[in-house]
Amino acid sequence: VDFHELDAVALAAQVRRGRISASHVAAATLDRIRAANPRINAFTALTADRALEEARRIDGTVAAGKDPGPLAGVPFAVKNLFDIAGVTTLAGSTIRRSNAPATRDATIIQRLCAAGAVLVGAANMDEFAYGLTTENTHYGPTRNPHDPARTAGGSSGGSAAAVAAGLVPFALGTDTGGSIRVPASLCGLFGLKPSFGRLTRTGTVLFVPSIDHVGPLSRSVGDLSLVYDLMQGPDPADPTCTGQAPAPTHDRLSAGVGTLRIAIAGGYFRRWATVQARDAVDRVARHLGVEREIDLPRPDLARAAAYLIGAVEGAALHHDDLRRHLDQFDPVTRGRFLAGALLPAGWYVKAEQFRRWLNEAIDRLFSGVDIILAPATPCTATLLGQEAIELGGEHLPTRPSLGLMTQPFSATGVAIVTVPLATTEGLPIGVQVIAAPYREETALRVAYALERDGVAQAQIGHA
């Protein structure tokens, strides 16, 4: 088997046993990225020198008979809003291009590298994470490895495309309105949006401080859970990061799902879904023996609240940029940031009051159910530049509508794993496996069962 097709767990096992060198993996991965990137535009920077140096160190550790870590020699990429020592953190913008390079890695990168992972580069994204299609005017659109005429989703589109093209086994993204879940769905990957506060965000450029989450995308649930486990831990430097002890998941994946109470999200989530999206949820439900359908508490308003909170907080973080560098904004985000800066404070407060109501409603909901199933996107990958999609009998603007299924959960802090299914169109689509806050293990166990039984599977795109 070509090592590019191995998941991180299998590849690390090969490196740890000395069957393949980390140096070979790093060099071959960099060559493969250089060859593929002109087609898919997943990467905005490579960290070649660093990767080769880290790989040599790992090979030395293996040769010395010492433990190189559970991710020994595994290459990975990060969305370019994560600080990488020696690299300017762009966050998809040109405004930040003249900033000094970061002096240290984001904390979460430090944790992965301490486990033996090898960072190979920074991935493309929507400017300041404000988008769901990675159609970045400054750095070009990222293309879907399953069909390069289509979007990879966003805003972590470069990360998703890098994994879906088989360039790296996993990558890191962030999720505010769906920026891990949407690209995972459109690129046919597993993606984890952990609970709010579960993973440290130190060393990342924030978009919406009260909604941002960091998390992994991968081609296997085993990788998703292992990487998640290795990133957990308290961080006094991040006031949102939990002080709770890490809750490892990897050793519990096969614990079974038989006793779980699972339901399908109905109403809104059926109305706005295409046939492909509904069918994907139905296939998952049938396999799990689920017939129960429930209505979530006002998903339309939950989406509206997340939108308003995002618009206001996002604009507030860029107020100085809006005053001084307005012309440098991506035309795709400029109007949205300007509008967000001008929204009445009362709207924001009402959105946060609704969030209180929603939090309590979600708590009540999860007292009677362990897992909720919903589409991750209303449709499969749309064409780059496509202005409208037809959903629920209405013509809707493409970019915001890709978040119809993810945004209702964004401000709630629940744990969500996106699992990939094939469709009759030949393009993948994702299903959200949603658990209560801090119940990542439950969602990952369901995802693992679906993968093990062949219902959900990631495929490498060779377009």
Next chain:
Amino acid sequence: MDEQDIDLERYIDAAAQAVGLTVPEKYRADALAYLTMAAEIARPLLAFDLDQAIEPATRPGLPPAAPGTD
């Protein structure tokens, strides 16, 4: 005037001036379009009946005090 019925054409200039922003003519239509969209999105939320004294939640739900097992 009801909060949902702001005159956005007038509001955009006054609000921008108040917060120290300039909205050049070349970007005004785009900003106004998104402001209009935000107002449409806000309308049903603003109309949703909540106790006025409800404390805003500044972050998502807190983790359970003592995580249980499934």
